[in-house]
Amino acid sequence: MSADLSVYKKDFPIFSRSVRGGNPLIYLDSGATSQKPEVVIQAEADFYRTKNAAVHRGAHLLAEEASDAYESARENVARFIGAASSEVIFTKSATESLNFLATSFGNPDSGIAVKPGDEIVVTEMEHHANLSPWQQLAKRTGAKLTWLSITAGGRLDLSNIDQVINSKTKIVAITHQSNVFGTVVPIDLIVKAARNVGALVVLDACQSVPHFAVNVKQLGVDFLAFSGHKVLGPTGIGVLWGKSELLEKLEPAIFGGSMVDSVTMDGATWAQTPRKFEAGVPNMAQAVGLSAAVDYLTKIGMPNLAQHEHKLTEELLAGFKEMKEVTVVGPLDMKDRGGVVSFTVDGVHPHDVGQVLDQYGIAVRTGHHCAWPLMKKLNLVGTTRASFHLYNSSEDVSSLLKAVEKVTQYFKVSK
Numbered sequence: 001m002s003a004d005l006s007v008y009k010k011d012f013p014i015f016s017r018s019v020r021g022g023n024p025l026i027y028l029d030s031g032a033t034s035q036k037p038e039v040v041i042q043a044e045a046d047f048y049r050t051k052n053a054a055v056h057r058g059a060h061l062l063a064e065e066a067s068d069a070y071e072s073a074r075e076n077v078a079r080f081i082g083a084a085s086s087e088v089i090f091t092k093s094a095t096e097s098l099n100f101l102a103t104s105f106g107n108p109d110s111g112i113a114v115k116p117g118d119e120i121v122v123t124e125m126e127h128h129a130n131l132s133p134w135q136q137l138a139k140r141t142g143a144k145l146t147w148l149s150i151t152a153g154g155r156l157d158l159s160n161i162d163q164v165i166n167s168k169t170k171i172v173a174i175t176h177q178s179n180v181f182g183t184v185v186p187i188d189l190i191v192k193a194a195r196n197v198g199a200l201v202v203l204d205a206c207q208s209v210p211h212f213a214v215n216v217k218q219l220g221v222d223f224l225a226f227s228g229h230k231v232l233g234p235t236g237i238g239v240l241w242g243k244s245e246l247l248e249k250l251e252p253a254i255f256g257g258s259m260v261d262s263v264t265m266d267g268a269t270w271a272q273t274p275r276k277f278e279a280g281v282p283n284m285a286q287a288v289g290l291s292a293a294v295d296y297l298t299k300i301g302m303p304n305l306a307q308h309e310h311k312l313t314e315e316l317l318a319g320f321k322e323m324k325e326v327t328v329v330g331p332l333d334m335k336d337r338g339g340v341v342s343f344t345v346d347g348v349h350p351h352d353v354g355q356v357l358d359q360y361g362i363a364v365r366t367g368h369h370c371a372w373p374l375m376k377k378l379n380l381v382g383t384t385r386a387s388f389h390l391y392n393s394s395e396d397v398s399s400l401l402k403a404v405e406k407v408t409q410y411f412k413v414s415k
């Protein structure tokens, strides 16, 4: 039996407030951003209170302490995903991480440059953050963007994988867990297909790193991106991980202070990785906050968290199964599936569903979830999405089910 991690809800100050109508907050929107435990808020504030200085720049004590805190945050975050710290680049977000990569692959001076005729493979279930940068890269370089489709059950359609990932494929950029369906993609099969043709694999781990143990070595991918704010960490901090031999080959995507080895009026040479990718004063306090978040999660145990969310998802799917007006969009079984449940209510626009739920203090996400092509494919204007984290409980699931029942009564829908 899984441990009920919702006992840790007390660690998150936001739950001490009430929301509409004096209701307690039932937060089911962690897929968009997670709430923050006090230790994370404290770590970020303490950086400003006691160490604030520009890292890697001053000779004074504060600069030294700030640099130590920043670099130990990098080591800690690297450990969390099974990486070497020299391979972890701090960015502002996963979106920025993926854009950095796409920009760098588009630079003809990069040791790995995308050229006309190359193919870049994505999937129909990508978040725009892992689609638009590759569309732009294809446009800039004359490469072709191709994609794997989805099955009716919300899984990746791998029936034509050997045609889609072929000898022209240079990059496969793929989500680890769909932010719409909750589907966990079989990365081993993707890596195998990519290796067969010498392509690189870029993993969008935005919805996986916050919810289950992710080890970059075990996954065998080449690059990985995630955002701090979904991992109980602060906003304004993201991670780009890459194999060091590949990062060495890439040109930086932005240029300026702190990332150079030497500069003349005619040009510059770059510092070692990861510094060469971190131009300007970085998001230091946020890196320290993210480090506190991964410490917190490590203490709880990622396998415990995964089990907890698994149980809640199972309960929600079982509840929805009994409601004839509700259609779950995505896998109905628990195999290779995370704690994201998208659904529609017959005859009711998702925004209306969200507004009624809000009256009961329930925060969910509604709309296209930054996955417009997927919504078009499904012929939907959007869905309502409930997504879990450790502070959610079975009571939250019951409250959601009861409130969705109210939605169906309110709008008097039937199948």
Ligand SMILES: Cc1ncc(COP(=O)(O)O)c(C=O)c1O
Pocket: 031, 032, 093, 094, 095, 096, 127, 129, 130, 175, 177, 178, 179, 204, 206, 207, 227, 229
């Ligand atoms: C699967 C996925 N990829 C990328 C992103 C983009 O993350 P961010 O907006 O933090 O850069 C998100 C955010 O919702 C996501 O769910």
